[in-house]
Amino acid sequence: MAAFLGRHSYPLAPSSSQLEGVRVTVAAAPAPDAVLGVPVVPHGKLPTDANVTWQTLAGCNFQAKPGQTFVLPRDKATLVLVGLGDAGELDAARLRNAAAAFARATESHGRLTMMLADIGAVPGDVAAQAVVEGILLARYRYGVLKADTAVTPIAEIVLVSDRDIAAGAERGKVLAAATTVARDLANAPPALLTATAMAQAAQSLGRERGLEVEVFDKDALIELGCGGLLGVNAGSSEPPVMIKLTYKPRAADGSAATSTGHLTLVGKGIMYDAGGLALKPADDVHANMKNDMTGAGSILAAMLSLPALHCPTEVVGYLMCTDNRPSGTALAMGDVLVTRGGKTVEVTNTDAEGRLVMADALVLATENETDAIVDIATLTGACMRALGTQIAGVLGNDEQLIDQVKTAAYATDEPVWQFPLARRYRKELDSNVADLKNLGGPNAGTIIAALFLEEFVAGKPWAHIDIAGTAESDDDVSWHPGGCTGFGARLLVQLAVDFRPVTGSGR
Numbered sequence: 001m002a003a004f005l006g007r008h009s010y011p012l013a014p015s016s017s018q019l020e021g022v023r024v025t026v027a028a029a030p031a032p033d034a035v036l037g038v039p040v041v042p043h044g045k046l047p048t049d050a051n052v053t054w055q056t057l058a059g060c061n062f063q064a065k066p067g068q069t070f071v072l073p074r075d076k077a078t079l080v081l082v083g084l085g086d087a088g089e090l091d092a093a094r095l096r097n098a099a100a101a102f103a104r105a106t107e108s109h110g111r112l113t114m115m116l117a118d119i120g121a122v123p124g125d126v127a128a129q130a131v132v133e134g135i136l137l138a139r140y141r142y143g144v145l146k147a148d149t150a151v152t153p154i155a156e157i158v159l160v161s162d163r164d165i166a167a168g169a170e171r172g173k174v175l176a177a178a179t180t181v182a183r184d185l186a187n188a189p190p191a192l193l194t195a196t197a198m199a200q201a202a203q204s205l206g207r208e209r210g211l212e213v214e215v216f217d218k219d220a221l222i223e224l225g226c227g228g229l230l231g232v233n234a235g236s237s238e239p240p241v242m243i244k245l246t247y248k249p250r251a252a253d254g255s256a257a258t259s260t261g262h263l264t265l266v267g268k269g270i271m272y273d274a275g276g277l278a279l280k281p282a283d284d285v286h287a288n289m290k291n292d293m294t295g296a297g298s299i300l301a302a303m304l305s306l307p308a309l310h311c312p313t314e315v316v317g318y319l320m321c322t323d324n325r326p327s328g329t330a331l332a333m334g335d336v337l338v339t340r341g342g343k344t345v346e347v348t349n350t351d352a353e354g355r356l357v358m359a360d361a362l363v364l365a366t367e368n369e370t371d372a373i374v375d376i377a378t379l380t381g382a383c384m385r386a387l388g389t390q391i392a393g394v395l396g397n398d399e400q401l402i403d404q405v406k407t408a409a410y411a412t413d414e415p416v417w418q419f420p421l422a423r424r425y426r427k428e429l430d431s432n433v434a435d436l437k438n439l440g441g442p443n444a445g446t447i448i449a450a451l452f453l454e455e456f457v458a459g460k461p462w463a464h465i466d467i468a469g470t471a472e473s474d475d476d477v478s479w480h481p482g483g484c485t486g487f488g489a490r491l492l493v494q495l496a497v498d499f500r501p502v503t504g505s506g507r
Contacts, residue, residue: 037102099134125168132172182486185297190272195321235330268377269296269321276350298488318361382445384469396463
């Protein structure tokens, strides 16, 4: 992944490149000098060589609560007890969190070994995947611009088990790499990761992985009639770009394979959101607006992973990339845009720009063969106010599709909560001068934004994922380090791999 971006020959994804060199193996027993993590439940079996009792551990305030660790140094090795909490609540998410805690407790070590002997009812391959993800993602740091990241990179992970879990371990590595690419993109400073640079990255990485990559520049967007993307871009000195990615399943011999379905993904790629003429305040929210392309970044990262996982679904992704900045040429409040397909939109707030750029892509998605459309975007502060920073919102017009999103979210521990697509609020988007306006009243902002997007899907099965709150983490939380989280990349991979066409009658 040697693509270089922006004005300063900036490397795109050094962290994900690093993951390609990580060795993941399965062993019957740990090496004598291993840095060994042993998951334990309260008052459960302790390793015989730990030489401690639960009474001693309780005196040191270790109760095997989820995420607790207790480090026992040895002459040639290190033993780390990792709490799992109640054995009856053990699942893949608990194991992923435990692996993350282990990785944080041993951050000066690059070679880690973890026992997978007592994992309850969790299938071995699922446990292996979760542990590899937890270790790799917890150790992530965006260190491109720092002389010293103060974190030792992972070089090797050894899983101790008597089960055949190698495939699950490798899958965990692929999915961790997806999130890492998404994090690297979202953490990149906006002066370096422009829309043009995003296109260069997609071309380089996408073609390397066997994706079809098409880049539509400003002239092409004018010809397509993508007035939403062009309008938002009007205030920027950087040109807009639409990136279309296509993944088609391949057989083992490299020949084309019959797909089990057609899924279209649409991502908001606002490389930096100043709010346009509706300028954001000079606070932390404004400073974090480099992450406003997390939706597009998560789609790119997810689609790069599909070939390695032999995804049976044909997937098309649209990344709608531009800045949203104020200038003498910027879109004004009260302007009317003509989107792809001819629908007109009165812009009553230039800081409600994500829905404008995605409208064009949603229309394009309906013009091609697709069984379902899923969009993902850092869309509304209202979603963050409702659900906080660890749960995304989901809405849509088809319950079968939303259920598939929920299932993927649960499997990856990238949780979503469903809001109602309450059409009683649709009248708030009525405009006196255009077909609709881009903002409603002060309440139900997440629902009204989704209702706006629904206007462009032509009744196709569709789901919208609002990641405004989950795109950024202020502090280290389990396998999420502080900074941009890459939320959605693993969820989209899971959704694509398991996707099944819906009937379209699930409203």
